[in-house]
Amino acid sequence: MGLFAKKTEPDTQAVLTGPLPFDQIGTALAALAGAGESGAIEAVDALLVQAALHRASDVHLEPWDEGVSLRFRIDGLLHEVASLPVRHHARIAGRVKVLARMLTYQKDLPQDGRIDPEASGCGKAVRVSTFPTVNGEKLVLRILNPDPNLFDLDVLGFDADTTDALRGIVTRPQGAFLLTGPASSGKTTTIYAMIREILGRRGPSTHVVAIEDPVEYRLGRVSQSEVNSHAGFTYEAALRAALRQDPEVLVLGEIRDPETARTAIQAGLTGHLVISTIHSGTAAGVFTRLLDMGVEPYLAASSVVGVMAQRLYRRACPDCAETALPAPRERLRCGIADGAGTLRAVGCPACLGIGYRGRAALGEVLMVDEALEGLLLTRPRTQTVHDAALAAGMVPLFEQAARCVRARLTTPEELERLFPAPGAGTHREE
Ligand SMILES: [Zn+2]
Structure with missing residues (x-):
């Protein structure tokens, strides 16, 4: 587990079990993404779990010079959740693209893909689209709610x-x-x-x-x-x-x-x-x-x-x-x-x-x-x-x-x- 999970002893699973306030989501994801080889895997799992717990319909990950903007669309409106360090973007985006069965090396053309409910970590299917911007590859993840x-x-x-x-x-x-x-x-x-x-x-x-x-x-x-x-x-x-x-x-x-x-x-x-x-x-x-x-x-x-x-x-x-x-x-x-x-x-x-x-x-x-x-x-x-x-x-x-x-x-x-x-x-x- 990542740093965030270690430091809060009784809440090691907090990021996977309950909705966290927006500022804590950013901290937890950055800690997970920066921790070791499997960090990106855990970070993307946690990201989708938090998005689903917050009833988000879409997750936006967009790189800017100052950081990667993470936004959730909740009840129709976009909310800024966190700004993640730019150095994590390639690994997080790469993991999402693996899950969605996209070409990971293809970054200058848009791609569409889908993550199955069993693989998404949140139990819901996710439709993924990428879009090349002047700042790098932007990802939008639509969480399909099968309720x-x-x-x-x-x-x-x-x-x-x-x-x-x-x-x-x-x-x-x-x-x-x-x-x-x-x-x-x-x-x-x-x-x-x-x-x-x-x-x-x-x-x-x-x-x-x-x-x-x-x-x-x-x-x-x-x-x-x-x-x-x-x-x-x-x-x-x-x-x-x-x-x-x-x-x-x-x-x-x-x-x-x-x-x-x-x-x-x-x-x-x-x-x-x-x-x-x-x-x-x-x-x-x-x-x-x-x-x-x-x-x-x-x-x-x-x-x-x-x-x-x-x-x-x-x-x-x-x-x-x-x-x-x-x-x-x-x-x-x-x-x-x-x-x-x-x-x-x-x-x-x-x-x-x-x-x-x-x-x-x-x-x-x-x-x-x-x-x-x-x-x-x-x-x-x-x-x-x-x-x-x-x-x-x-x-x-x-x-x-x-x-x-x-x-x-x-x-x-x-x-x-x-x-x-x-x-x-x-x-x-x-
Ligand atoms: Zn209230």
């Missing part, structure tokens, strides 16, 4: 109406349901939860085909396939092949070209439930995007049963959040009653001083009813669709976030981070 409990509509954090709407969608025999939202807004997790719900209700009598890029989690009883554009196995080609496979439910990672859009929307009219994501700012904007991609209005109107725009917000840490009176501007923005307090993030050992712990989802759901179907035939502008949806009861993302502030699940600052007020400038860093 099946994540894929449950009841634990994603949606409000009851949104959860009910999603449950209603999965009982439909046919139609298209489209999710939209920025990268890392939890769309894939929502889709996996919907698939689990479908399998739980209909069991083996349902054939689900999922086409993804890449497949991140293996789901039992689902025909999961990975696109391979270099070999011509594009989303469009995979979708056409999947339709010949007698599916009831088709899951498509993303609709990003006109051909795939038309085929997917058509499939929703011919006895398939199609679930996919599409790039658009809002739920209402999804229809404009479909029409821009050449989908006929009557097809979009009759095939799409609903769309949802999704975001994730960070929950205030229940162990340390304090109550404070919001600033007048925040009070107005979030619709908080005069004199009522809101939560303020503080920071404690349980949340590593971040003040937030865990994330929950917000969903702006737009269900297509008869009135909207008629409206869509007129090629309406996005704002017209949005207004019609609001009139029909859609709760926009911002209002959902404001409700979470009022319900003391999160802070006005977190709402501001997700939905910056016009003219408020860029958000502050924690």
Whole structure:
């Protein structure tokens, strides 16, 4: 064991058993990496264990002149953990590349690899990518969390109406349901939860085909396939092949070209439930995007049963959040009653001083009813669709976030981070 483990007698395994404060992680890793031949092996094990214990989704290792920056992405935000001595970088990077079965000598071209759960030391699979920078080789490690409990509509954090709407969608025999939202807004997790719900209700009598890029989690009883554009196995080609496979439910990672859009929307009219994501700012904007991609209005109107725009917000840490009176501007923005307090993030050992712990989802759901179907035939502008949806009861993302502030699940600052007020400038860093 390394120096760090030796000097704290009862805690020789501390770096492998419990989450350490950020400053101690840096000390422990530097001590391990500098200790003997097997030092790099133990350092990388400890690094991945600490990342997993801190619920980090990504680990960044980036060499600079003054040191190797180690950062964890936790609940969607990057946090600086430590600066490691530059002399350890080559050994740590080399060990990661061995585990990920990469070419260790290849440092001037990017590489992709994967570490199996058995080899990672933290029990989770890790996707590794390298990137040559002017300062040396940068590594990003994505920790894949296989916890099946994540894929449950009841634990994603949606409000009851949104959860009910999603449950209603999965009982439909046919139609298209489209999710939209920025990268890392939890769309894939929502889709996996919907698939689990479908399998739980209909069991083996349902054939689900999922086409993804890449497949991140293996789901039992689902025909999961990975696109391979270099070999011509594009989303469009995979979708056409999947339709010949007698599916009831088709899951498509993303609709990003006109051909795939038309085929997917058509499939929703011919006895398939199609679930996919599409790039658009809002739920209402999804229809404009479909029409821009050449989908006929009557097809979009009759095939799409609903769309949802999704975001994730960070929950205030229940162990340390304090109550404070919001600033007048925040009070107005979030619709908080005069004199009522809101939560303020503080920071404690349980949340590593971040003040937030865990994330929950917000969903702006737009269900297509008869009135909207008629409206869509007129090629309406996005704002017209949005207004019609609001009139029909859609709760926009911002209002959902404001409700979470009022319900003391999160802070006005977190709402501001997700939905910056016009003219408020860029958000502050924690
Ligand atoms: Zn806390």
